[in-house]
Amino acid sequence: MGSTGTTTVIDAARRALGPVGVTLPVSFTTPLSIDLQREAVGRLERVGYQAVWTNEVIGGKDALVQLAVLLSATERLAFGTSIANIWARQPQTMHGAAAVLAQAHPGRFVLGLGVGHPQQAADVGQEFGSPLATMRDYVERMAAPTQPPAPDVAVPRIIAANGPKMLALAGEIADGALPAVQPPEFTAQARQVLGPDKLLVVGLSVVPDSDRDRARAIARERVSAGLGQPSYAAGLARLGYSDQDIAEVSDRLVDAIIAHGDPAAIAAKVREHLAAGADHVALLSQVGTDFSVGVDQLAWLAPALAGVDTSG
Template structure:
């Protein structure tokens, strides 16, 4: 199946909006709770759900095998499968097996992660671009036994111009996250019309506007601790003062915050800027059941976008 066909099929299957399951780095919800959650989200009308991965503690492919089997139609994706968690040939075999078992219901998102994650796997981080290129090259190398022939989109986490260009060259698309719609527009321009563009949108769900905005500011403040993130915003035209003070215009651009209508409006901004699909990212550390409750409550305002 050609790249364009894979992308077109993924666009139809994913729809315009999905959800990332609540993320915690300190505990993992029991698998029965996860099964129940994705069934609830599927009944609520969401067509796609995504899951994160770091290195150790859980395996995203195993997790999605369980959740795919627990649902009927929902598409699942990795946002992202960490390349330090497994060898590239193993990643390709696992992804192909999931795609074969659940045709049209799996999207592979890959990310290079961070130096400390490479170190935890006993590896050198090196150049992110060279590392990602080498990983995908090895994914396409011969294996014994051969991996199943099962088409699925392969996209790369890309929050900067160089990784975006690489995604456009060697993958089916890109997955930028936690950046304003201006970056989505640049990503679409860089990728062209034939690549899949999935955008991760940070959200702070709260009917109290002031409280929601305060949570949104905390999210952006944490992101700005990474120099590369601040550099991205500066390239988009945000001033040094806005970045240093975590200004209101910046907070409003990056995080969808408030009630369902406000979240839906921010999703629409990214879709208008060129995203094929927007997945909602709750604040890291959100309690799993409470987070699923919030996503379920948002559903009526979001599923109508599809």
């Protein structure tokens, strides 16, 4: 059965995720002890988060195996992939693995899919092709018959989408979308494209630091790195940010994209995205942040985020 696209499945995912969750800190150079991850998700559950997300590239770790371990190590946390990379496994295998997780841990798993990058396709001997056509074909093939068949359970399914065309595709063939590192104006547009009945999860990059000037300087470096991608800069221009904002990486631009500063400042940015139409905001630590330091930071933010909503 897999993703049904029904309101029931999406409403259940909204309840399970709650308004705010966290993404486990990411390193692309250092393998991470699964025992340390178990301890981390137990701590995140105890400080009050409802949901934890994890990434996937090609090799090194399998996000679905990782979450099988972490789901078993916790009692209530919902988990999601942000994202499960489509080049990491065949579509029928993706569907089957996700269905087993959903069956084993009812209501606690959301499958986020992403088309990744051309080099990732090349790494597994595949042609990247058109991102839209590739994603559509992959999702269609997830439903292909297999022997044995996958468990007949509903799996909430969302697609990474940072542009209007992928957002529209996500609204058509999945239960929702997962844009990341975008300002609240993009969240509002995403909600408009998806309509009210789809799940909208937003990845919000955070720089937790009680020194706001230092936090903004780090945030500016992160935005500058992203602007090296012409498509990212073009998307911000479409949202109304000026050539000067983009060229100078203005305070206005940095403050819109990255939540930085003390817990109250970060909670305020979460509320902006929720008010703009997000169902759930997943906090993203800087890539390369030491895992334990990143978890400490997320725990520091937890009290300010408890009970956060659009009116708080």
